Amino acid sequence: MKPLSHADVTPAKLYRSRRSFLKTAGNGLLAAALSPALRLKAASAEPPVDTLTPYKDITHYNNFYEFSTDKVRVARLAKNFRTDPWSVEVTGLVDKPGTYDVAAMVAQFKPEERIYRLRCVEAWSMVIPWTGFPISRLLEAVAPTSQARYLKFVTLMDKRQFPGQKNSWYRWPYVEGLRLDEAMHDLAIIATGIYGKDLLPQNGAPIRLVVPWKYGFKSIKSVVKIELVQEQPTSLWMAAAPREYGFYANVNPSVSHPRWSQSSERRIGEFRRRRTLLFNGYDEEVAQLYEGLDLRANF
Ligand SMILES: Nc1nc2c(c(=O)[nH]1)N[C@H]1C(S)=C(S)[C@@H](COP(=O)(O)O)O[C@H]1N2
Numbered sequence: 001m002k003p004l005s006h007a008d009v010t011p012a013k014l015y016r017s018r019r020s021f022l023k024t025a026g027n028g029l030l031a032a033a034l035s036p037a038l039r040l041k042a043a044s045a046e047p048p049v050d051t052l053t054p055y056k057d058i059t060h061y062n063n064f065y066e067f068s069t070d071k072v073r074v075a076r077l078a079k080n081f082r083t084d085p086w087s088v089e090v091t092g093l094v095d096k097p098g099t100y101d102v103a104a105m106v107a108q109f110k111p112e113e114r115i116y117r118l119r120c121v122e123a124w125s126m127v128i129p130w131t132g133f134p135i136s137r138l139l140e141a142v143a144p145t146s147q148a149r150y151l152k153f154v155t156l157m158d159k160r161q162f163p164g165q166k167n168s169w170y171r172w173p174y175v176e177g178l179r180l181d182e183a184m185h186d187l188a189i190i191a192t193g194i195y196g197k198d199l200l201p202q203n204g205a206p207i208r209l210v211v212p213w214k215y216g217f218k219s220i221k222s223v224v225k226i227e228l229v230q231e232q233p234t235s236l237w238m239a240a241a242p243r244e245y246g247f248y249a250n251v252n253p254s255v256s257h258p259r260w261s262q263s264s265e266r267r268i269g270e271f272r273r274r275r276t277l278l279f280n281g282y283d284e285e286v287a288q289l290y291e292g293l294d295l296r297a298n299f
């Protein structure tokens with residue numbers, strides 16, 4: 001499947017009026033009035049095209065454990081999070097390490113719009129119009145040495161602003177990692193905005209990672225450090241539950257989470273579940289990264 005562009009998606013509003021029949025059918029009220037045959041037809045129709053998830057949902061249904069494990073409380077708790085000044089240290093096995101102010105990063109690496117599906121490991125999904133730039137641009141600027149094999153990303157550590165970091169169940173700060181060749185892939189971006197607006201704190205302001213073919217937890221928020229390293233980093237989730245969360249976390253409908261199936265998902269704003277796609281539908285673009293890798297053992 002090709003990366004989404006504006007040509008492929010329908011703005012939420014237009015989509016709603018065009019598909020008003022199905023929408024109404026999904027409402028329950030009218031569904032009861034439909035004949036069983038009609039209802040079946042509506043139910044078995046091909047899944048609709050990807051539609052942008054409304055801004056309100058993207059910004060009010062969030063996983064950000066530093067604030068809360070309750071998705072609908074995150075936005076309010078994140079309201080006063082300080083994102084300015086903010087700088088990101090890029091360090092480790094690089095010839096040109098540096099500390100980048102976010103504004104300078106934006107000026108240098110020129111964010112563009114990227115519309116991606118986001119698939120959470122909990123089996124819900126959204127379609128988000130990010131503003132961001134490929135991490136490859138940053139990597140070219142810092143020049144990884146020949147020893148660099150992985151990137152380790154780290155979220156801000158600040159118990160005063162992040163009440164969730166007092167929860168000692170997790171090994172804070174939040175850490176995530178990518179193989180260098182994964183990070184060099186054009187689909188992997190550093191995001192600075194959504195729907196053309198600056199990121200809000202609940203979405204990982206001022207900058208966060210977005211890797212659309214992997215489960216959402218790889219897309220680490222509010223990053224303060226990117227380190228090029230030789231060994232595979234241990235992410236917060238690998239440390240918390242190694243049998244449930246592997247390093248790769250590629251979206252894969254045929255590898256179940258130990259506690260639930262990954263074969264389908266609930267697209268936020270839709271009534272019927274959708275089939276989950278291998279690599280979240282980006283298989284044509286990324287499958288070659290994993291040639292020869294056992295995707296079941298390396299989950
Ligand atoms: N620092 C940090 N990054 C994080 C998380 C988190 O709890 N802390 N949650 C992850 C998970 S599980 C998901 S699904 C996405 C959600 O991103 P969104 O709220 O912008 O949709 O962020 C990911 N990045």
Ligand SMILES: [Mo]
Nearest residue numbers: 120121216217
């Ligand atoms: Mo997630």
